[in-house]
Amino acid sequence: MADPMKIRANVQGDVAIVRVLMAHPMETGQRSQGGKKVPLHFIQSITAQLNGTTVFSADISQAISRDPVFAFRVKGAKAGDKIVVTWTDNKGETRTDETTVRGGS
Amino acid sequence: MQETRRSVIRAGGALALLALTGTALLKPGRAHAAWNKSAFEAKSAIDAMKALGMSSPEESRDIVIVAPDIAENGAVVPIEVTSNIPGTTSISVFIEKNPFPYTGTFGFAAGSVPFVHLRAKMGETSPVRVVVAAGGKHYTSAKEVKVTIGGCGG
Numbered sequence: 001m002a003d004p005m006k007i008r009a010n011v012q013g014d015v016a017i018v019r020v021l022m023a024h025p026m027e028t029g030q031r032s033q034g035g036k037k038v039p040l041h042f043i044q045s046i047t048a049q050l051n052g053t054t055v056f057s058a059d060i061s062q063a064i065s066r067d068p069v070f071a072f073r074v075k076g077a078k079a080g081d082k083i084v085v086t087w088t089d090n091k092g093e094t095r096t097d098e099t100t101v102r103g104g105s
Numbered sequence: 106m107q108e109t110r111r112s113v114i115r116a117g118g119a120l121a122l123l124a125l126t127g128t129a130l131l132k133p134g135r136a137h138a139a140w141n142k143s144a145f146e147a148k149s150a151i152d153a154m155k156a157l158g159m160s161s162p163e164e165s166r167d168i169v170i171v172a173p174d175i176a177e178n179g180a181v182v183p184i185e186v187t188s189n190i191p192g193t194t195s196i197s198v199f200i201e202k203n204p205f206p207y208t209g210t211f212g213f214a215a216g217s218v219p220f221v222h223l224r225a226k227m228g229e230t231s232p233v234r235v236v237v238a239a240g241g242k243h244y245t246s247a248k249e250v251k252v253t254i255g256g257c258g259g
Contacts, residue, residue: 055217059140060209065181071222
């Protein structure tokens with residue numbers, strides 16, 4: 001089981017900025033270790049939901065950096081709303097984490 | 106097999122269709138189409154765009170790409186894209202000189218702002234090309250990022 005994501009969601013004006021840090025090796029399949037190629041292992045899809053409605057989704061390749069970081073902006077989110085983020089990798093592993101939107105700063 | 110009669114599928118490959126319907130069933134409510142294997146495996150940005158149905162996008166000044174002019178570490182290149190085109194539904198990123206240029210597509214739905222921040226690996230100095238889908242049309246812009254140390258292989 002992969003390590004939990006770190007998700008932060010802060011309201012700024014009428015927009016909530018959501019930042020996600022995922023723990024994942026994101027192997028490109030091009031790196032070798034001890035003379036052997038390290039096989040491809042990377043996150044393929046990400047979805048984010050605000051109170052159960054999908055607001056952001058991503059299909060990504062192995063070109064995304066190790067321990068991926070993403071940020072996106074959701075309009076109309078208020079303090080106390082729930083953000084749920086799910087990722088799935090090419091080996092079928094998946095992880096879902098959630099956070100509560102925090103008030104403006 | 107009724108499908109075999111449909112020339113569209115014969116041309117496009119039944120596999121792609123299977124993958125598409127399969128994942129669509131598993132993940133309802135996705136903001137855009139399922140993981141496009143042929144686009145991700147394409148070795149040039151043009152082939153990847155073709156596989157995504159994004160041929161001949163229009164140049165646009167309304168796409169803002171924020172990325173370093175010179176990236177010291179190709180393993181972590183921060184890229185920020187904002188689209189000011191009304192009705193933007195997705196932002197796709199291609200790093201033209203990577204072994205597999207197609208880096209990802211970010212879909213926006215239900216009131217999310219067409220903005221994304223990501224960190225990508227870059228093998229060498231290359232233009233970062235962005236294609237925005239809005240209202241059934243495609244728009245593009247690019248920014249050159251110089252890489253002093255490669256982020257692929259090792």
